[in-house]
Amino acid sequence: MNRRIRPGSIVVGADGSKHGARALRWAAEQARLERRPLVVVTTEEGNAFRINADAVRTVHELAPGVEVSGVSAAGDPRNVIVELTRDAHLLVVGSHGRGPVRSALLGSVSAAVSRQAVCPVVVCRPRAEEQVRRGVLVAVDASESSLPVIEFAFEQASLHGQPLTAVHCVWDVMAAVAGLRNVKLDEADLGIGDEAHLALAESLAGFAEKYPDVPVTERVNHGLVDDVVGWRTGAWDLVVVGRHPLDSVSRLVTGSIATAVVERAQTDVAVVPVERERVAR
Secondary structure, X not given: OHHHOOOOOEEEEOOOOHHHHHHHHHHHHHHHHHOOOEEEEEEOOOOHHHHHHHHHHHHHHHOOOOOEEEEEEOOOHHHHHHHHXXXXXXXXXXXXXXXHHHHHHHOOHHHHHHHHOOOOEEEEOOOOOOOOOOOEEEEOOOOHHHHHHHHHHHHHHHHHOOOEEEEEEEOOHHHHHHOOOOOOXXXXXXXXXXXXXXXXXXXXXXXXXXXXXXXXXXXXXXXXXXXXXXXXXXXXXXXXXXXXXXXXXXXXXXXXXXXXXXXXXXXXXXXXXXXXXXXXX
């Protein structure tokens, strides 16, 4: 089925719901900014063909210059969408905002595809539209595996004309015992010049030169990543996190972080897959 889309396309899932409509708007604007073709995907059940046609028509209205096509295929929506990501540049899906408990019980297409997709996935979460936006927030683990995640975040900030906040989360027993934890992003940074700050600065080195139009704020927070960037994120336009391969050792620590952020965030979330060879180094 992946032969039915042009390689490098942006793929968006459509189901006729308000959550799907939110994802469609985001994808149409992204396709316009990146000048990429957009593929609208529905599964063949119910009014799928009508929903697909309506979605394609909506894209023409929102972004007249975007090349858009529709794909309707039989099967589990999760499998259908994941298969298409093998040739896709980016996948965009909506989220019902069920929260972690209900999602764990009933399953979630957005959570499933963000765990399995080959390309980056943007999950459009419900949010309060009236809030002032602070741009893009990216979680940096200060390792080589962060590089594609940081690159994606800088690119999005540049495309949308937004500032970027890079946060590096650290957690250790001594800090926990001493009460040195600030899991809220609106609390003050814990200081500068230590190893964590130096590691964050090194991870970001070079990107500022490549994207001189993006204002960058660096922060170090004590706490787990999903606690720091998973909650109280409604002030940001986009939260960007990495996803490690399921068969890597690091999954014992980070395997569920991306899913937890997707389910908790109060804004759109981008999940960027980390290459296996980067993790193994």
